[in-house]
Amino acid sequence: MAGNSQRKGAIRKTGTKKGAVVGSGGQRRKALEGKGPTPKAEDRPGHKAYRAASAATKRDQARQKKADRPELIAGRNPVVEALRADVPGTALYVALNIDIDDRVNEAVRLAGDKGISILEIPREELDRKTNRAMHQGLGLQVPPFEYAHPDDLMEAARDSGNTPLFVALDGVTDPRNLGAVIRSAAAFGAQGVLLPERRSAGMTAVAWRTSAGTAAKLPIAVATNLTRQLRAWASKGLMIVGLDADGTVDIDALDLAADPLVIVLGSEGRGLSRLVRETCDATVSIPMAAGVESLNASVAAGVLLAEVARRRRIAGRV
Secondary structure: OHHHHHHHHHHHHHOOOOOOOOOOOOHHHHHHOOOOOOOOHHHOOOOHHHHHHHHHHHHHHHHHHHHOOOEEEEOHHHHHHHHHOOOOOOEEEEEOOOOOOHHHHHHHHHHHHOOOEEEEEOHHHHHHHOOOOOOOOEEEEEOOOOOEOHHHHHHHHHHHOOOOEEEEEEOOOOHHHHHHHHHHHHHOOOOEEEEEOOOOOOOOHHHHHHOOOHHHOOOEEEEOOHHHHHHHHHHOOOEEEEEOOOOOEEHHHOOOOOOOEEEEEEEOOOEOOHHHHHHOOEEEEOOOOOOOOOOOHHHHHHHHHHHHHHHHHHHOOO
């Protein structure tokens, strides 16, 4: 019995079989304290939203870096067409020892008349500058495009003395479509074109050439958020009309044509995005023959802009 009492006392003395209890030093209390609001998903490293946001930022930075570099229009016909259209070139590159034809002679003459530097370089160097495109011995360097601010478009409309008419693009990624839309916008009296910052073609050398030089005469602005900018214009009295295959009215019933107007064009495949469509005061469709699915953005823009210009002339609100 005495031996048992001694063993029990030994256990009580040491506390537990694991040894004496060590104090937490207040760490348990601190662990229970709040750590502040949970960061947003895109701010938490390792979260898929964070990775997606980081990838989008890198794409934007790469795009901006590319946009800051001059581009080259390559090929004899494209170069001559660009020079005829007054695309603002900064240098004409001519490969050494090429066969001279009428296009080369015209390109050199036009560049000289416009004060553009004419530089003869080895063919290998022109290959590198054009990323090995089919340059045929000619390349025209085009400076980075200088975009306007959306507010500049409103100023251009006021300065023109005409009823505001803008064209906004929602997801048009083909630079040839962009250039053709700019050309149609200028031809039918629009005072500017608005592009979204993301998921849109930019003013590349291809867009310059397709616009036939009108991009130098018409403000091209970029919106950080297209929907937000459209709403801002709507608050200033502009009507927002989206071109859509399933529009609420067809082009013949567009009574808003003579009003201050923004025409929004969607991509050929997806059309208008949901938020942009919800921002529109009306969506308009173009009647077409059976069996034809849709027109591309530039052709559709030309058709609608021509109708708007016709109605404005009738109403005396050009």
